[in-house]
Structures are given as structure tokens and as C-alpha cells.
Amino acid sequence: MKFEDFGLSTAIMQALATKGYSVPTPIQHQAIPVAMRGEDLLGSAETGSGKTAAFAIPVLHNLTEKGNPSKGQGRRIRALVIAPTRELCSQILDSFFAYGANTPLKFTAIYGGVPQSGQERALRNGADVVVATPGRLMDLINQRIVDLGHIEILVLDEADRMLDMGFLPDIRKILSYIPKNRQTLFFSATMPRNVQILADTLLNNPARINVELPKGSTSERIEQSIFMVPQKDKGSFLVSYLGSESFNSAIVFTRTRHGADKVVMRLRRAKIYAEAIHGDKSQSARQRTLDGFRNRQVNVLVATDIAARGIDVDHISHVVNFDLPREADTYIHRIGRTARAGAKGKAVSFCDSSERSLLRAIEKLTNKRLPVVQPKFEFVPEAAPDKSEAPRSEPYRKVTPSRQVAAPRSSGSSSSFGSSGSAPGDFPRRGKNKSQKSKYNKFKSGGGSGNGGGSGNGGGGGHRSSAD
Ligand code: AMP
Numbered sequence: 001m002k003f004e005d006f007g008l009s010t011a012i013m014q015a016l017a018t019k020g021y022s023v024p025t026p027i028q029h030q031a032i033p034v035a036m037r038g039e040d041l042l043g044s045a046e047t048g049s050g051k052t053a054a055f056a057i058p059v060l061h062n063l064t065e066k067g068n069p070s071k072g073q074g075r076r077i078r079a080l081v082i083a084p085t086r087e088l089c090s091q092i093l094d095s096f097f098a099y100g101a102n103t104p105l106k107f108t109a110i111y112g113g114v115p116q117s118g119q120e121r122a123l124r125n126g127a128d129v130v131v132a133t134p135g136r137l138m139d140l141i142n143q144r145i146v147d148l149g150h151i152e153i154l155v156l157d158e159a160d161r162m163l164d165m166g167f168l169p170d171i172r173k174i175l176s177y178i179p180k181n182r183q184t185l186f187f188s189a190t191m192p193r194n195v196q197i198l199a200d201t202l203l204n205n206p207a208r209i210n211v212e213l214p215k216g217s218t219s220e221r222i223e224q225s226i227f228m229v230p231q232k233d234k235g236s237f238l239v240s241y242l243g244s245e246s247f248n249s250a251i252v253f254t255r256t257r258h259g260a261d262k263v264v265m266r267l268r269r270a271k272i273y274a275e276a277i278h279g280d281k282s283q284s285a286r287q288r289t290l291d292g293f294r295n296r297q298v299n300v301l302v303a304t305d306i307a308a309r310g311i312d313v314d315h316i317s318h319v320v321n322f323d324l325p326r327e328a329d330t331y332i333h334r335i336g337r338t339a340r341a342g343a344k345g346k347a348v349s350f351c352d353s354s355e356r357s358l359l360r361a362i363e364k365l366t367n368k369r370l371p372v373v374q375p376k377f378e379f380v381p382e383a384a385p386d387k388s389e390a391p392r393s394e395p396y397r398k399v400t401p402s403r404q405v406a407a408p409r410s411s412g413s414s415s416s417f418g419s420s421g422s423a424p425g426d427f428p429r430r431g432k433n434k435s436q437k438s439k440y441n442k443f444k445s446g447g448g449s450g451n452g453g454g455s456g457n458g459g460g461g462g463h464r465s466s467a468d
Helices: 010-019 028-037 049-064 084-098 116-125 132-141 158-163 168-176 193-203 231-244 257-269 285-293 328-335 354-368
Strands: 041-044 077-083 107-110 130-131 155-156 185-188 207-210 222-228 249-253 272-277 300-303 316-321 345-351
Touching: 010 049, 010 084, 010 155, 028 049, 028 185, 028 207, 041 049, 049 077, 049 084, 049 132, 049 155, 049 185, 084 107, 084 185, 084 285, 107 116, 107 132, 116 132, 116 185, 116 222, 116 249, 130 132, 158 168, 158 185, 168 193, 231 257, 231 345, 249 345, 257 272, 257 300, 285 300, 316 328, 328 345, 328 354, 345 354
Parallel strands: 041 185, 041 207, 077 130, 077 155, 107 130, 155 185, 222 345, 249 300, 249 316, 272 300, 316 345
Antiparallel strands: none
């Protein structure tokens, strides 16, 4: 089946052609016709399955088919998408902009962590589709800034995560402001009992769609392994590990914000272009970093768990658990950042001996023994701060490199990533232009300069009306 077979408007078909989509993914194949008919839908699908387009396309279609009754400030919110995190909201908003670029509809997103004023302005100027996190939406409802009394279509995305994050009371309140006579599209990766109960209260005789990603479950496509690495050596070990792998983009998880910043510094010293994303960064800095990562201008994203929620980037080939997560199920969320959309991926964890109990908890939860492997690359441990460095602690042995360690392109040095690295002080500075960036080794297998094209899709223009 092709997109033409759905009977979508030319405006949407042109936008899909611009995106390069010709064949619908399985969830789109099943969900789009049902949703176009105005029926309720209960979709069980993972991120990476193409579920955003599976709801965005019929929402756009249905809204444009029914015409646009009011203009300017009289424009009413006709579709509401509720999603758990600002990052996910922002990605969903981007999808609406992309697929709805040729329609007369206006879109905006509202989420916390940024000043409210820009969002108020966008709402005052009118929006047909609003993508929102429950918390900020509830704030705006309480202040009577947002009116949900004319909603025709409601979408809940990643409902299981919203409930995990404690949003059920907010969601219930929000629902009380939305007309009952509406279409509801409900998506969740998993369907535990509390999610099913919520779905039952919201949906009216829904079509049930359950889509598995191709080639087995995500975890089957992820090669998982453990390196035993003393905490103090993890920074250098990471540099050596990344140098030995040919990777597209990597995400490194640390437990703390400070830890994330330290890892970024360490990687930059080795001329690997990394950026941190965590709660100490402003929303605009986080967005800039994410755009850079998505455009492949940033090679390694170093993140804390909270900040990484909702980051859905297809080309992440490697996930590194620099620190093991305290909660075992966080491990599953982390490694699920790779092997998207049927691809393969690697997830490695650096385990200090003090973290063995966390490792055991992960193995218990996943019911899988994770192989502890020896590095196949030369590794020089971090130099101790003083001269009398203690002998290297045990867990790993030096192995004759099976592969040449990929030293930073510009540096002539061979295998030692040890203490000195390159001169500190040549980190990229925010706001410096592209020529600056070219100093940083991209470590990409084939990608060349990527498809960056400047500053991503942020900024002004068009009909983007949210504050970002
Ligand atoms: P999602 O699950 O919505 O996050 O989508 C996963 C990825 O698949 C996104 O990068 C989409 O741009 C991409 N995608 C969605 N639908 C299609 C399609 N029909 N053909 C090709 N790529 C698609």
C-alpha cells in the first residue's frame, strides 16, 4: 500500500513527498484509514514505528477536510495532543509543521521549563493544533489562558510514560474540559492495567492496533555488553572505546549533571564533539543541543536520565551507560535509544566494582545475563593527579588491539588517549560558526558533512508559533 491509496489531500501528499515518505509503516498502514474515518483508536506501538505520522496525518486530514471555521484570534484549538515531555512535544510539533506545511492550519506547543509568555502569545494568535505536556497545560487552563471547549480530536501519546510520571490526575482534569463528543487516538508502548483502565474510560469502541517493530523486539537488535571499569578510569576508557568503534551517533548516560559536564570536557579534550543535556541547561540550550545532535553536528550527547526522556533520534548507533542506573528499568529506557525503526545498535555499560549490585538488578529485571567483555582496544588509564600513581586496578587486562584505535583525525598521536590529550582550551564555544566546528572529529563511518544545513529548523519564520 502507498500513501496515495489513503485519499489524502494534495497538500499532505506534497509534504510527505518532501519528507521522502512513499510507503506507510505498519502502524500508519493500519491507523491512518481508521483515524481518517473519525473512529477512536487504541494503538500499541513503540517510538520508532512511525506512530507520530500515524496520528498527525489523519489529524491534519480531518481538520482540513472539515474546513477552517475561524481565523486569527478567533481561531479555536481543534486538536490537542498530550505527550509526556517537552522534548517529545517539540518533536511532535516538528512533525505537524512538516506534514502540515502546505495546509492553512497553525500549530503550537506548550510545555514547562520555558517562560509562559511566548506560549500565551502563540495561543492568543490562534492555533488549530496544540501539543502539550499535562503540567503546563493544566497551569494555563487554571489561568484561563487556554480553552479546550472546541476540541474535535484528542491524541494521547506515550500514555504509559505519562502515567509512570504521575500525570494521571492532571490528565483526568484536562479531560474534564474537553467535549465528550470528540475523536480520541490513544497510543502507548505498553498496556499495563492502569493504562488499559484509562483507555477504557476515554475511548468509544476503538479500533485496536498492535504493531511490533520489524525484526524482533528492540532488545534483540541491541548488542549489550559490560566492561568492568574502575570509576576513576571511565572517562579515558570512554574515549578509547568510542575511538575503537565506528559509530554514527552515541548517547552517554551519566547519573549526575556534574558527571555529564565532566564527560563532555573529557571527550572534547580528545576532540570528540560532545554536548551535555541536563536539567541545569536552559530549555533553549537543550533544544539547540538536540537539534545539533539530530542534524549529526553533535556526535555524542551526554545526558542524565530525566533530560533524555523523550529524545527520539533514529541514528543513535551506540548507548553508553557511563554509570549504571540506580533503577533497573531505567536501563531498558536508556538502551531503547538505539536500534530504532528496525536498525541495530550497541549498548555498553561501564561497571565499577561498586556497581555490581546494580548490574545484578538489571540482569534480574531483563532476565538476561549480560556478557562482561574485555576491551579489544588499547587503553591507557587516567593519570593519577600526583606522580605516585597506584597500579592499575584489576578488572580489565590490556589486550593487543585488534583494531587501530581511531585517534582524533587531526592529531598525529597513535594509541594513547591518556592524560594529556590535546591542549585544553580548544572546546567549541556556543555561537562560534561552522569553521570552528570543523575542528572536531566526527568519527562518522561515512556521513561526511552530514545534512546539517546551519541552524536546524529552530528560530523564526514560517508559522512556528511556539517559543523555542
Ligand atoms: P516515530 O515513531 O513517529 O518517532 O517515527 C520514527 C521515524 O520514522 C521518524 O524519523 C520519522 O520521520 C520516520 N518515518 C515515519 N514514517 C515514515 C515513513 N512512512 N517512511 C519513512 N520514514 C518514516
